[in-house]
Amino acid sequence: MMLPALLVFVVFHYAALAGNVIAWKDYRPYLGIAGSDWVGWENFELMVTGDPAFWNAVRNTLVLTLVQTVLVFPAPILLALLLNSMLSQRIKRVVQSVLYLPHFLSWVVVVAIFQQVLGGGGLINTWLRQQGMETFDIIGNPDLFIGLLTSQVMWKDTGWATILFLAALTSIDPSLYEASQVDGAGRLRQLWHVTLPGLRGIIILLLILRLGDSLSVGFEQIILQQRAVGLDASEVLDTYVFNHGIAGNAWGEATAVGLVKGVIGTLLVVGANKVAHLFGEAGVYKS
Amino acid sequence: MSPVSRRTVLSTGGTLAALAAGGPLLASCGGNSAPGGTSSGGAAGSDAPVAAPTFRAPEGPEPDIAGDADIPDTFFSYPAEPTVSVPEAPGDGQPLRILTQTFSPVTAQPPQNTAWANLNDKLGSALEIQQVPSGEYATVFATSLAGGQLPDMFFLAEQPDMPDMVEATCLDLSDHLAGDAILAYPNLAAIPSDCWEAGRYNGRLYGLPSPRGAMSSGVLYRRDDLLAAQGVAPEWDDFEGFFSLAQQLNDPRGGRWATTIVPGQYIKNMLGIPNFWQYDGTTMQSWWTAPQMEEALEAQRRWAEAGLMNPDAFASPNTKVWFSTGAAYFNPDSFSAWSQYFADPPEGFDIDVCQIPAFDGDGTGHLWMSFPSYGRAGINRNAADRVETLLKVANYFAAPFGTQEYLDVKMGQEGADYTFEGTDPIATSTGAANSALGVRYIADCRIANYLPGHEDSARKLDASIRELVPDAFRNDAVYLYSETVESDFASSAQMFNALEADIVQGRKQVSEWRPAADQWWADSGQQMAEELTEAYHAAGRG
Numbered sequence: 001m002m003l004p005a006l007l008v009f010v011v012f013h014y015a016a017l018a019g020n021v022i023a024w025k026d027y028r029p030y031l032g033i034a035g036s037d038w039v040g041w042e043n044f045e046l047m048v049t050g051d052p053a054f055w056n057a058v059r060n061t062l063v064l065t066l067v068q069t070v071l072v073f074p075a076p077i078l079l080a081l082l083l084n085s086m087l088s089q090r091i092k093r094v095v096q097s098v099l100y101l102p103h104f105l106s107w108v109v110v111v112a113i114f115q116q117v118l119g120g121g122g123l124i125n126t127w128l129r130q131q132g133m134e135t136f137d138i139i140g141n142p143d144l145f146i147g148l149l150t151s152q153v154m155w156k157d158t159g160w161a162t163i164l165f166l167a168a169l170t171s172i173d174p175s176l177y178e179a180s181q182v183d184g185a186g187r188l189r190q191l192w193h194v195t196l197p198g199l200r201g202i203i204i205l206l207l208i209l210r211l212g213d214s215l216s217v218g219f220e221q222i223i224l225q226q227r228a229v230g231l232d233a234s235e236v237l238d239t240y241v242f243n244h245g246i247a248g249n250a251w252g253e254a255t256a257v258g259l260v261k262g263v264i265g266t267l268l269v270v271g272a273n274k275v276a277h278l279f280g281e282a283g284v285y286k287s
Numbered sequence: 288m289s290p291v292s293r294r295t296v297l298s299t300g301g302t303l304a305a306l307a308a309g310g311p312l313l314a315s316c317g318g319n320s321a322p323g324g325t326s327s328g329g330a331a332g333s334d335a336p337v338a339a340p341t342f343r344a345p346e347g348p349e350p351d352i353a354g355d356a357d358i359p360d361t362f363f364s365y366p367a368e369p370t371v372s373v374p375e376a377p378g379d380g381q382p383l384r385i386l387t388q389t390f391s392p393v394t395a396q397p398p399q400n401t402a403w404a405n406l407n408d409k410l411g412s413a414l415e416i417q418q419v420p421s422g423e424y425a426t427v428f429a430t431s432l433a434g435g436q437l438p439d440m441f442f443l444a445e446q447p448d449m450p451d452m453v454e455a456t457c458l459d460l461s462d463h464l465a466g467d468a469i470l471a472y473p474n475l476a477a478i479p480s481d482c483w484e485a486g487r488y489n490g491r492l493y494g495l496p497s498p499r500g501a502m503s504s505g506v507l508y509r510r511d512d513l514l515a516a517q518g519v520a521p522e523w524d525d526f527e528g529f530f531s532l533a534q535q536l537n538d539p540r541g542g543r544w545a546t547t548i549v550p551g552q553y554i555k556n557m558l559g560i561p562n563f564w565q566y567d568g569t570t571m572q573s574w575w576t577a578p579q580m581e582e583a584l585e586a587q588r589r590w591a592e593a594g595l596m597n598p599d600a601f602a603s604p605n606t607k608v609w610f611s612t613g614a615a616y617f618n619p620d621s622f623s624a625w626s627q628y629f630a631d632p633p634e635g636f637d638i639d640v641c642q643i644p645a646f647d648g649d650g651t652g653h654l655w656m657s658f659p660s661y662g663r664a665g666i667n668r669n670a671a672d673r674v675e676t677l678l679k680v681a682n683y684f685a686a687p688f689g690t691q692e693y694l695d696v697k698m699g700q701e702g703a704d705y706t707f708e709g710t711d712p713i714a715t716s717t718g719a720a721n722s723a724l725g726v727r728y729i730a731d732c733r734i735a736n737y738l739p740g741h742e743d744s745a746r747k748l749d750a751s752i753r754e755l756v757p758d759a760f761r762n763d764a765v766y767l768y769s770e771t772v773e774s775d776f777a778s779s780a781q782m783f784n785a786l787e788a789d790i791v792q793g794r795k796q797v798s799e800w801r802p803a804a805d806q807w808w809a810d811s812g813q814q815m816a817e818e819l820t821e822a823y824h825a826a827g828r829g
Contacts, residue, residue, distance in 0.1 A: 112603075120602065121599040125598065139602045230792070242426075244778075250778070251433070
C-alpha cells in the first residue's frame with residue numbers, strides 16, 4: 001500500500017535533491033548538469049560579499065516571517081476556540097464552511113479579489129471617486145505591503161488551519177471540564193488550565209513545522225503583486241530565486257540561495273525540536 | 288520572446304522594459320526582438336557566414352497602396368479567388384509539437400477549436416501547440432530547455448550564450464535555406480532577406496523569422512471619437528501642451544482617464560532618446576545613459592503624480608480593454624494592434640496614431656523603429672529526420688496575403704471561424720479567438736495592412752506609418768552579437784526597470800538614476816558598447 005507513495009517521494013523528492021549540485025556549477029540549461037562547468041563555492045559568494053538585492057530579500061523575508069509567525073500562526077487557535085464555544089452545531093457548521101471556502105481559491109483569484117475591492121479602480125475607490133471623496137491607495141502602497149500580504153494570508157487560510165486545532169479540542173477529555181467546574185473554575189480559567197494545555201502538543205508541533213518553512217513566505221502571492229510596489233518592498237528569498245535565477249539566468253546562484261534557505265529551515269526544525277524536548281514536549285518525534 | 292517578464296514589462300508604462308529587453312509593448316504585440324537590440328550574430332572566429340536566403344517576391348495581388356521594406360502593403364479587399372501556394376499537404380501524418388507564445392488568451396483545443404482542427408487537416412499533421420502567455424514565455428522556455436523538453440519547433444526566447452545555446456539545441460538550417468536552396472519553400476523565400484539575420488548564429492542559419500517591418504513599433508494611440516465628443520483637437524506642440532491637454536481631459540470621477548498607463552515611451556520619443564543602442568559616429572550609446580533620461584523620468588513622475596493614468600496602471604494594467612471601452616483617451620501600443628482594435632469595434636469607434644513633436648517644441652520627436660523580424664523560431668536538433676516536413680509546415684505558416692493558406696492560418700475555417708462579405712473574410716464571433724494559435728511566431732509572411740470593411744482606417748494607418756517612419760530611430764545594434772550583452776543584459780534590464788518604476792511611482796528620486804547608470808556603464812555597459820561597436824564595424828555598418 002505504501003509503495004506508490006514511497007515511489008513518489010523517492011522520485012520527486014529525494015532523487016530531485018541531486019539537482020542541487022548546480023549550486024556548485026556554472027549551470028547552462030543547454031549543456032545540462034553534467035556538461036556545465038564546476039565553479040566550487042563561487043555561487044555562494046553573493047551571500048557573503050553582500051549583493052544588496054539579496055540582502056534586501058533576506059530582510060523582507062525575515063520581517064514577513066516575524067509578522068506572520070506572530071499574527072498568522074495564533075489566529076486559527078483563537079478562531080478554533082471561538083468556534084468550539086458555539087453552542088448551535090448547525091450555525092457552527094455553516095460558519096466553518098464559509099471560513100474554509102477561501103482556502104480553495106488559488107492565489108491568482110485571491111489577489112484579483114483584493115484588487116477588485118481595494119485597488120485604485122476597485123469597488124471602494126470607484127465609489128469614493130463617484131462621490132467626489134478622497135481615494136486611498138492600499139494595493140500599490142509599499143508601506144502597507146506587509147499588512148496587505150498578511151491580511152490576505154489570514155483571509156485565505158485561517159479558517160482552514162482551524163481544522164487541526166478543532167480536532168485536538170475534541171480529544172480533550174470532557175471530564176476535565178466537569179472536574180474544573182466542580183472546583184469552581186469559570187470559562188477563562190477552564191480555557192487557561194484545561195483547553196490550552198490540551199492543545200499545547202499540537203501547537204508546538206505545528207510551530208516547529210512552521211519554523212521549517214518560515215523562510216517561505218508566499219511565492220505566488222508576492223510575485224503576483226510585486227510590480228505594483230517595487231522590489232524594495234516586495235522581494236523575498238523565493239521571488240529572488242525566481243527573478244535572479246530563472247528570469248535573470250543565474251541558475252547556479254539561485255540554487256545556492258535556495259539550498260542555504262533549505263539548510264536554515266532544517267536547522268530551525270531540528271533546533272526547535274530539541275528545545276521542545278528540553279521542555280518535555282514530544283515535538284515532531286519523541287527522542 | 289524576451290527575458291523580461293510581464294511583471295517588469297508592466298512596470299513603468301510598459302515601454303522601458305519592453306523595448307530595452309526587446310520584449311513586447313505593454314499588453315500589445317509590438318516590440319523588438321532581442322535584449323539591447325542585439326542577439327543573433329555570432330562569436331568571433333566562426334566560419335565564413337553562409338549566404339542569405341534568396342528573396343523572391345510572392346506572386347500575389349497588387350496592393351492598393353504599395354509599401355516598402357518598412358511599410359506594409361495596403362490592401363482594401365481580399366482577392367476573389369485566393370491562390371494556392373502550397374499544393375500538397377506538407378505534413379507527414381505524425382503529430383507536430385510546437386512551443387510558442389501568445390498575446391491573446393490561450394485558445395480552446397480541437398475539435399472545439401475549428402480553426403486549429405482545420406489547420407491540422409490542411410497540414411496533414413496534428414499540431415500539438417503549447418501556447419504560453421508572452422510575459423511568461425522566457426521563463427517557460429528556460430525551464431523547458433533545462434528539462435530537455437523542447438518540442439519539434441519553438442519560438443526562441445533570449446538566453447545567455449545565445450549562439451552556443453542555439454547551436455546545441457537547434458538544427459542548422461543553412462543547407463536547406465541559404466542562397467537558392469530556399470526556393471524549394473516559396474513562401475519562406477518571400478520573406479525579406481534582412482529578416483533572416485535574426486536567426487543567424489555563428490554565420491549559419493538556425494532561425495525562422497516573422498517579418499514585421501515597422502509594424503511592431505510602439506506608438507501612442509488616441510480615441511478620435513471621444514476627443515471629438517469633448518470638442519478637443521488632438522494637437523500639441525510640446526510635452527507641456529500634451530500634459531495640459533491630458534489634465535483637461537482627465538476625469539476620474541467619470542471613470543475616464545487621459546491615458547491607460549504612463550506614456551513612457553512616447554515621452555522618450557519626444558526627447559529623442561536612442562532606440563536602445565545608437566552609434567554616434569565612433570561608439571555605441573545606450574538609452575540608459577542618455578542625458579535626456581532625467582527629463583524623461585521627471586515627466587513620467589509628474590504624469591503619475593497628477594494621476595493622469597488609470598489608477599490600476601501599475602498594479603493590474605488592462606490597457607487594450609480600457610482603451611477599447613473608452614476608459615482612456617490615449618494608449619501606447621504598436622502599429623500592429625490597429626487591426627485588433629477593428630476586430631470588433633464599438634459604434635462610432637475612431638482611432639488614430641499621435642504625431643510626435645519634440646519635447647520642447649523645437650522640431651520633431653523620433654519613433655523607435657522595431658526590428659525587421661519579431662524574434663525567430665528554431666527547429667529541434669533531435670528532429671533532423673523530419674526537417675523537410677517541418678520546413679514545409681513553416682512554409683505553410685508563412686503563406687502571404689491573397690492565398691488560401693493565409694486564410695487557413697490567419698482566419699481559420701470558412702463558415703465556423705469566418706464568412707465572406709463580398710470577397711472579404713470576416714471573423715465570426717469565435718473566429719478571432721480560435722485562430723490566435725501563436726504559429727505566427729514560428730514563421731510568418733510579411734505583414735499586410737488589411738482591415739476588411741474599414742478602408743478608411745487602412746488608409747489612416749498607412750498615412751500614420753508614412754509620417755512617422757522617416758524620422759524614426761533604429762536600434763543600431765540590431766542583430767549584432769556581444770558576449771557581455773548576452774551574459775549581463777537581462778540582469779541590467781531588470782535593475783533599470785525596477786529603478787524606473789520606483790522613480791515614476793515616487794518611491795525613489797530622479798537623481799538616483801544617474802549614479803546607477805554610471806555604475807552600470809563602468810561595470811558592464813561600456814564593455815557592451817565596445818563589443819557592439821566592434822561588431823558594428825565588422826559588419827561594415829560603421
